[in-house]
Amino acid sequence: MPAANALSPILDPLALAGQLSGKLLIDGALTPAVSGKTFPVINPATGKKFAEAALGEKSDVAAAVSAAARAQPAWARIPARQRGKLIADCGRLLNEHVEELGRLVALETGKALRTESRVEASVLADVFVFYAGLGSELKGESVPFNPDMLTVTVREPIGVVGAIIPWNVPMMLMALKIAPALVAGNSVVVKSAEEAPLAVLRACQIMNQILPPGVLNILSGFGPECGAPLVADPRVGKVSFTGSVETGKIVYKTAADKLIPVTLELGGKSPMIVMADADVDRAVAGAIVGMRFTRQGQSCTAASRMFVHEKIHDEFVVKLRAKVDAMKMGDPLDETTDIGAIISRPQYEKVTSYIKIGRETPGAVAHECTAMPTDPDLKDGLFIRPVIFAGLTNQSRVAREEIFGPVACVIKWRDYEEVIAAANDSVYGLAATVWTRDLRMALDATRRLQAGFVQVNQNLVVQPGLSYGGVKQSGLGKEASHEAMLDHFTQKKTIILNMT
Numbered sequence: 001m002p003a004a005n006a007l008s009p010i011l012d013p014l015a016l017a018g019q020l021s022g023k024l025l026i027d028g029a030l031t032p033a034v035s036g037k038t039f040p041v042i043n044p045a046t047g048k049k050f051a052e053a054a055l056g057e058k059s060d061v062a063a064a065v066s067a068a069a070r071a072q073p074a075w076a077r078i079p080a081r082q083r084g085k086l087i088a089d090c091g092r093l094l095n096e097h098v099e100e101l102g103r104l105v106a107l108e109t110g111k112a113l114r115t116e117s118r119v120e121a122s123v124l125a126d127v128f129v130f131y132a133g134l135g136s137e138l139k140g141e142s143v144p145f146n147p148d149m150l151t152v153t154v155r156e157p158i159g160v161v162g163a164i165i166p167w168n169v170p171m172m173l174m175a176l177k178i179a180p181a182l183v184a185g186n187s188v189v190v191k192s193a194e195e196a197p198l199a200v201l202r203a204c205q206i207m208n209q210i211l212p213p214g215v216l217n218i219l220s221g222f223g224p225e226c227g228a229p230l231v232a233d234p235r236v237g238k239v240s241f242t243g244s245v246e247t248g249k250i251v252y253k254t255a256a257d258k259l260i261p262v263t264l265e266l267g268g269k270s271p272m273i274v275m276a277d278a279d280v281d282r283a284v285a286g287a288i289v290g291m292r293f294t295r296q297g298q299s300c301t302a303a304s305r306m307f308v309h310e311k312i313h314d315e316f317v318v319k320l321r322a323k324v325d326a327m328k329m330g331d332p333l334d335e336t337t338d339i340g341a342i343i344s345r346p347q348y349e350k351v352t353s354y355i356k357i358g359r360e361t362p363g364a365v366a367h368e369c370t371a372m373p374t375d376p377d378l379k380d381g382l383f384i385r386p387v388i389f390a391g392l393t394n395q396s397r398v399a400r401e402e403i404f405g406p407v408a409c410v411i412k413w414r415d416y417e418e419v420i421a422a423a424n425d426s427v428y429g430l431a432a433t434v435w436t437r438d439l440r441m442a443l444d445a446t447r448r449l450q451a452g453f454v455q456v457n458q459n460l461v462v463q464p465g466l467s468y469g470g471v472k473q474s475g476l477g478k479e480a481s482h483e484a485m486l487d488h489f490t491q492k493k494t495i496i497l498n499m500t
């Protein structure tokens with residue numbers, strides 16, 4: 001349990017960022033990078049630097065992996081249920097820090113506190129509590145191989161796990177990797193995203209009050225200089241990665257050279273099929289959640305291709321636009337803000353270029369929403385008005401390519417066979433939703449859609465307990481479930497005891 005010098009929540013995110021500035025967490029202690037170098041952390045809502053992050057490089061990776069490799073055998077020897085109890089304690093402690101973590105992640109990512117950042121911080125513990133209970137479920141099998149032999153399989157930890165995470169939901173996506181990896185008896189080295197290094201560092205610092213030193217380490221730095229050496233380190237036996245398809249392929253190739261397993265959670269261009277008989281208001285509410293407008297559309301699961309039956313198409317577009325228009329864009333830390341800022345300048349440029357491409361596509365009607373912050377302090381912030389495109393086909397670039405911004409395509413359809421074919425006509429296959437009162441049709445569509453996570457008449461985000469992960473170029477493997485822990489963070493050994 002936490003020591004007497006337990007960390008107290010620090011609710012001023014600037015003060016907290018100052019304390020974490022320039023630090024990595026290796027072997028249980030905050031430490032600067034070996035080179036002493038740092039890089040700036042920018043507030044996307046103002047464009048101003050508010051902290052520095054330690055610039056982790058190869059030598060820092062080596063130190064973190066050494067610490068993890070040293071700590072792992074003793075961690076694996078702790079009985080599994082006891083490890084689970086420690087992970088539950090981590091969850092409880094994280095729960096005491098929800099407000100500070102929410103504020104810090106809002107400051108560094110530009111995600112609004114009320115609609116996104118506090119929500120992320122408050123569901124974090126749930127992932128730890130879910131996996132904590134699965135310590136005793138790391139079971140193998142007994143095999144009736146020969147009556148004179150006892151033949152069993154056991155699930156063993158892999159060793160040191162490298163976890164590479166993105167910036168959009170950094171704490172939650174980190175939790176989906178470290179909680180199952182740790183319960184299964186692995187140690188972990190996390191590499192945070194360069195845009196959002198601080199809240200995850202704080203979360204790891206909090207957990208390190210409970211975990212033995214070296215079991216959970218975290219590095220900040222850039223992909224090629226810090227992420228790549230982590231994947232390549234010969235002592236790292238497994239990599240779990242969430243990010244872009246391009247980087248996922250690089251990670252996969254390096255892992256292939258070492259013949260180690262990987263989990264890849266990559267991009268998406270998820271279809272939402274709204275049938276003629278659907279409850280339009282419910283579908284519109286689902287589109288708002290599905291498109292993650294409150295997260296500036298920065299979600300790999302974003303329901304960015306909305307196929308709406310021609311009978312209700314116009315009503316759907318009008319209602320969707322009205323709902324997005326009613327949202328307030330502004331300072332992420334302001335409790336009245338619904339929509340915050342885009343994460344970074346390159347991402348801002350990418351999203352605006354897609355809006356331009358969409359506008360220039362013949363037939364396109366761009367419904368641009370009005371929300372924009374008025375506060376002069378935010379004049380250099382990375383704010384983009386959400387755009388709902390109508391009149392585009394599934395062949396247009398805006399409908400085919402992942403934008404990762406507040407840009408939705410509403411595509412009119414008439415023929416059921418054609419809409420299923422269009423929904424599946426994508427290199428991605430992460431998620432899909434179907435909206436109808438006809439459950440026979442719904443079942444048919446769920447069976448035919450090529451996606452790893454398909455829902456009817458709702459659009460829930462990732463839930464602990466339910467396997468989550470894409471098919472096609474959306475990735476390899478599952479997260480969030482019991483199966484994900486067994487399949488991705490353990491290896492099976494067969495043991496035969498000859499008793500003759």
Ligand code: ADP
Pocket residue numbers: 164165166167191192193194221222223224226227228231242243244245246247248250251
């Ligand atoms: P995004 O476009 O969302 O930034 P990336 O896939 O580039 O997505 O980044 C996701 C994570 O992968 C980040 O933590 C990033 O630093 C890391 N990363 C980027 N390049 C590499 C690489 N070559 N090897 C390992 N990790 C990398």
